[in-house]
Amino acid sequence: MQANFEATLEYAQSQDQVDFLYPFRERFLFPQHNGKDVYYFCGNSLGLQPKSVSYLMNQELEDWAKYGVEGHFQARNPWFSYHHNFSESLAKIVGANKEEVVAMNTLTVNLHLLMLSFYRPEKGRYKILMEAGAFPSDQYAMETQVRMYGYDPEDAIIEMKPREGAHIIEEEDILAAIQEAGDSLAVVMFGGVNYYTGQFFDLKRITDAAHRVGAYAGFDLAHAVGNVPLQLHDWNVDFACWCSYKYLNSGPGGVAGAFVHEHHGNNPKTFRLAGWWGNEEKGRFKMEKGFTPQKGAASWQMSNAPVFNMVAHRASLDIYDKAGIPALREKSLRMTAYMEYLLKDISHLPFTIITPAESNRRGCQLSMLFAERGREVFDKLTEAGVIADWREPNVIRIAPVPLYNTYEDCYRFYEVLKEME
Template sequence: MTIPNTMEGARQADAADPLASYREQFLFPQNDAEKVLYFTGNSLGLQARRARTILMEELDDWARWGVDGHLEAERPWLAYHENFSAALARIVGAKESEVVAMNGLTTNLHLMMVSFYRPQGKRTKILCEGKAFPSDQYALHSQLRFHGLDPAEHLIEIMPDPETELIEEDRIIEAIDAHRDELALVMIGGVNYYTGQWFDMERITDAGKRAGAMVGWDLAHAAGNVPLELHKWNVDFAAWCGYKYLNSGPGGVSGVFVHEKHHGKADIPRFEGWWGHNKEDRFQMPDRFVPISTAEAWQLSNAPVMAMAPLLASLELYEEVGMTALREKSLKLTAYLQAVIEDASRESGQNIRIITPKDAKRRGCQISISVPGKGKAAFKKLSEAGVIADWREPDVIRLAPVPLYNSFEDVYRFGQLLKEHLRD
């Protein structure tokens, strides 16, 4: 059903939204005592109201128990990371044994590649999407150099179409097939940070596995955004950050997925740390590493409890809502935002180019727009009017209406401001 581009239409859509009340579970930045229009959950999610409560509970337990909090705290710190496994498994489509919350995203990608990028013989090459997020590019380049390989020769980048700025999956599959005897690893961002394009992860994973390569995914913009089935798709590994859609706070804790087929194998190369060692005799301090027979084997150190507390608050909400309901609202929100942008383009006489796939099934809850010649000025004016969005050179504004806390009225009000400032 099409939502009218009117305040009444937006408010009726909000009244019919079963997730509308969850907006009140988050804290919005303030602008002249009014809530801003926050469309940057793809960079930093909002703070869940309960985050402060949970963090204070951990601080109080630290004050009360000191080191004994590892066993005596309300949520014992010794196994604190285990509090996240069930929710993260449901978010990424995994078994609980296949996920663990730990470290930061790029740290985890490096740890995964230590284990799953193993160049041998002719199989030395890594395939990725062109114009990936820079941290991914740096990680891939440095992993190749670590193995004595030249990125110019051993990194295969599938560049976006210069007209659409998208990458068709057929081109990725063709490249995998063309290099099937040389590929050691396929590693792509599940949802592209710049365009919001959601790749057909199942199809690409299948092609990579048929070619004999390991397949991993950077899910920074996918975890908590789009429905995932990592175990079912036979993905080897994945990593994601927690501070975007999962609302873990700035620099918040990341997470990893390692398919169970790789568990319990002591011969897998890895960077080892004591928290990945077999739990039964960890505190006997043995001098030989024995990996836990789950994804926990890739842990290095014990859980950063205070950094993890805000994530726990957010995941409680994910458990209540579920990814199915979030995706249903996301499809409606982005469809409405697309229509509102198209109306603003037509009514203002300005050419706004949407570089995110028009097919809602091929994107997450993000729409990226280009306003040639006026993008920077429009972004500045929108920011001054209380819109918190994201600017990317050379002329792209990224907008993420997050279904947990954004409303249809947010989208309508943004459209009115966009139209107004494009006319200036």
């Protein structure tokens, strides 16, 4: 996507002037550098704080002070049903029915809980297919899941790597590996967007391929949620989980989320670990034996909602409701393409963009692989008030986030690089 871009400040500012989403920038707090807002391109690692967080947090503190335990039912946002505040917003973001999603726990906790439901190895069906070099938490989770059932990870886990000399994993290779594994495959568990390269995988094709061989399909959407359009229900994805502190701007360690397709979530026979907050709400306080799961993803809840941890999530999702995923995706495609256009004009620094060039295969992240001097360039960017993300051994990741980044931000980043010796 290249629509007569220009590498000038005037052009960048002209694009901001007609950007429908530009005013949303004012809803966020930016770190400061020499008395000015930094150029923040690290939303794929930790999103910025919405200004409304402090107001909403004070509201909950006031209700705690005023009501004490009665705040579970009398607070302005009753704590008993607090998790319901997020279902409709999350459903729109991930393309689901609201009963199929829930805000709870943290990402890896949710991943383990869901794997306990969907990784049920028996006889010859025990293998898991995943990315090679996936984010460490995913690797650790899969290793311990297979060991729990007595399997050797070297045998039970199929890791998909890029072809020799390449940086991204071709979908055709994933589909071929699923078919080859056949009825030995229990679960496909992939990242929706690869954290290192920024590659957005074709989740529907992967899900369809998994189902054809009788396996479940689940995804870690940490770098996909709020970044790329998702239709988990229509794609028949079995389960998914995500964090909220990256593109969803919900604070460090913010409450995570989970999706369980209604085929499984509404089936009481689907195995899930029982917790009292997952029990049918009408009988929750009867304190009786016998777990009766409520319908949907909410039945995977363990404990009551961590209200203070969820406040920032509410603030951010309110913003997403107003902006809308279609508008965010439209700007993301264009602004990421503009950043790519600018970076290709940098010829004196030894880097290659390893994120897919095709717009439908990436979100708003671009990963710059340096042959040398990568850490030096990163440190100089930091000194100039540019916040990017360094990933060992030699990648600088940048994310022009459509909610709060601007075309001028992209140009200023390019300007700093251009002036480096």
